[in-house]
Amino acid sequence: MTTAPTSSLGELERAVMDTLWDADGPRTAYELLDSLEDRTPAATTVLTVLSRLEKKGFVDVERGSRPHRYRPTAARAEYMAEMMHQVLGAERDRQAVLERFVGGVSPADAETLRRLLTRPS
Amino acid sequence: MTTHAIALAILAVVLAWPVPMALVRAEWPNRAPGAALVLWQAVAIAGGLAMVGAPLCLGLAPFGDSLPTALVAGTEAGLSARPVSLPIASFLGLIVAAVIAGYLLAHLAATVVRVTGQRRRHLELLELLSSPHPTRSRTRVIDDERAVAYCLPSGVGSLTVLSRGLLDELPADELAAVIAHEEAHLMQRHDIVAIAFRAWHRALPWFPVAALAEERVAALTEMLADDHARRVADDGAVARAIVTVAERAHIAVPGDPFGDDGESAATVLQARVSRLVAPRPLGRLARVAVMTAALALVAVPTVQLTLPPLLPA
Numbered sequence: 001m002t003t004a005p006t007s008s009l010g011e012l013e014r015a016v017m018d019t020l021w022d023a024d025g026p027r028t029a030y031e032l033l034d035s036l037e038d039r040t041p042a043a044t045t046v047l048t049v050l051s052r053l054e055k056k057g058f059v060d061v062e063r064g065s066r067p068h069r070y071r072p073t074a075a076r077a078e079y080m081a082e083m084m085h086q087v088l089g090a091e092r093d094r095q096a097v098l099e100r101f102v103g104g105v106s107p108a109d110a111e112t113l114r115r116l117l118t119r120p121s
Numbered sequence: 122m123t124t125h126a127i128a129l130a131i132l133a134v135v136l137a138w139p140v141p142m143a144l145v146r147a148e149w150p151n152r153a154p155g156a157a158l159v160l161w162q163a164v165a166i167a168g169g170l171a172m173v174g175a176p177l178c179l180g181l182a183p184f185g186d187s188l189p190t191a192l193v194a195g196t197e198a199g200l201s202a203r204p205v206s207l208p209i210a211s212f213l214g215l216i217v218a219a220v221i222a223g224y225l226l227a228h229l230a231a232t233v234v235r236v237t238g239q240r241r242r243h244l245e246l247l248e249l250l251s252s253p254h255p256t257r258s259r260t261r262v263i264d265d266e267r268a269v270a271y272c273l274p275s276g277v278g279s280l281t282v283l284s285r286g287l288l289d290e291l292p293a294d295e296l297a298a299v300i301a302h303e304e305a306h307l308m309q310r311h312d313i314v315a316i317a318f319r320a321w322h323r324a325l326p327w328f329p330v331a332a333l334a335e336e337r338v339a340a341l342t343e344m345l346a347d348d349h350a351r352r353v354a355d356d357g358a359v360a361r362a363i364v365t366v367a368e369r370a371h372i373a374v375p376g377d378p379f380g381d382d383g384e385s386a387a388t389v390l391q392a393r394v395s396r397l398v399a400p401r402p403l404g405r406l407a408r409v410a411v412m413t414a415a416l417a418l419v420a421v422p423t424v425q426l427t428l429p430p431l432l433p434a
Contacts, residue, residue: 010248017249056245076250080265083246086239087271087282088370095339096232096315097239099306099346100271101299102366102390109387110368116394117357117364 012041012049017058021076026062026069122191125425126178126214132422133171136164141330145337151396153403154344156411161338162314163415165321170422173222178425180214183207186429225324232320240275247273251282257300262288268369272303274312281307290369295362298354302362305349311342340389347393360397363390 019035020027027035033046041049050070053059058079062069086094088104105113141164144150150157178188184198185191198205207215247261254260260281263269268291269284281303291299306312318338322331350359367390403411 014249014252058249079246080250083243083250083263084265084269086243087269088267093232093236093239093319095335096236096312096319098243098271098273099303099311099315099342100269101302102270102363102370103386104370105367105387105390109390110364112387113364113367113390113394116391116398117360 009045009049009052012036012039012045013053015039016046016049016053017072017076020059020070020072026071028067028069030067032070122178122182122186122188122430124430125188126175126182129171129175129178129422129425132425133168133175136168136171136418137328138330140164141334145330145333149403149407150337150341151344151392152401153408153411154341154348156403156408156415158314158338158341158345160411160415160418161334161341162317163418165317165334167418167422169225170419170426173218173225174422174426176214176217176221178214180211180216180218182214183211188426190429225320228324229317229320232316232323236316236319240273243273244275244278244280247280247282254283257281260300268366270299270303270366272306274307274310279307286369287366291362291365294354294358295365298350298359298362299366301350301353302346302359305346306342309342309345309349311346314338314342336385340392343389344393344396347397351397356397356400360394363394363397 015036016032019032029043029046029050032050033041033043036046050059050061054061054070058073060071060073062071085091087098087100091097144157144161144164150160174188181188181191181195184194247263251261251263254262259279260283263282263284265284266286267284268287269282270287271282273280273282281300283299287299288296315338318331318335322335325331347359347363350362354362
């Protein structure tokens with residue numbers, strides 16, 4: 001079994017999730033393999049990726065059917081919202097977790113800032 | 122060593138309220154954020170040493186003249202089979218020192234664990250929801266029309282994240298400023314300072330100084346990062362970048378739950394823009410004075426904790 005380097009495994013994870021999110025129903029590993037044709041991964045690599053995604057909680061496995069079918073545990077938009085909430089929300093730990101360039105301000109405050117730019121020094 | 126204990130107790134009180142409050146209210150830190158940040162860290166370190174050192178010196182007073190000798194003598198006495206009789210003040214001193222030290226260290230450890238876990242989760246999401254930047258290494262692009270830029274400190278795997286909205290909106294010089302700003306956070310390890318002051322705040326949530334200190338330190342690190350960006354883009358570009366991103370951070374999306382951060386965030390942004398539009402850097406002499414003060418501040422409890430008293434008791 002060939003093992004892919006971690007960075008391309010990460011890319012493969014993203015490709016698999018993109019396919020699952022865009023699909024209109026659960027997919028089997030073979031269907032996923034087909035849709036990833038341009039990357040030509042090994043079947044075992046796809047199964048490894050699916051197992052990792054399942055462990056991280058992003059993918060659900062329907063073990064009742066043969067072959068197993070895979071589907072995302074939540075829509076892409078939900079995860080996107082979770083991620084953006086960490087960046088833009090008011091979680092108290094945020095300042096220590098990540099450092100953003102500028103936080104959110106009200107339109108009135110943004111206007112005040114814009115006026116500061118043109119004030120003569 | 123009782124004189125040490127008293128001196129350290131006075132230092133602890135001074136560093137718990139008057140000195141930090143003066144630093145919070147002062148205007149000069151915005152003109153020399155690097156020096157101010159060093160001073161803040163000195164206040165925190167010296168305060169911690171004094172808070173633990175004062176009861177510790179009281180506790181070990183029966184065992185010697187200076188803390189190191191008393192520690193050795195005390196440990197020997199404790200480990201020996203002979204029963205040790207300790208005056209009640211010393212006993213209490215040891216307990217208090219242990220409790221304070223344990224409490225602060227526990228909060229620091231808990232903060233590190235919590236923050237690391239959140240970063241790991243965010244990294245997992247980023248790997249699935251972002252694509253690598255076409256040209257820059259350790260940079261990801263998220264498909265969001267809002268102008269967003271941030272960095273995720275994660276040791277070796279640190280990342281800078283930019284949104285599609287940011288890349289589309291900002292001209293080249295402002296974009297360079299934003300990227301340099303985020304890189305400064307990563308290079309200068311501002312996350313360490315952020316974690317330390319966050320842990321301090323969590324340990325003393327009812328203590329206004331801890332909350333104010335965390336806010337002020339965060340603002341100073343932003344200004345430091347802005348100063349780094351000024352080496353790559355001119356002052357005006359950095360200022361414009363701040364304003365543009367502030368305006369575009371929240372494009373009206375129906376049902377957007379992200380309100381603004383509130384008054385203090387706007388104040389910090391105003392300070393950041395003002396100091397770029399009309400820079401008034403602190404003079405060299407003043408900066409040296411600040412660094413000297415920081416050094417002296419840490420030296421005082423260190424001396425108290427390592428040397429015997431100058432005057433015989």
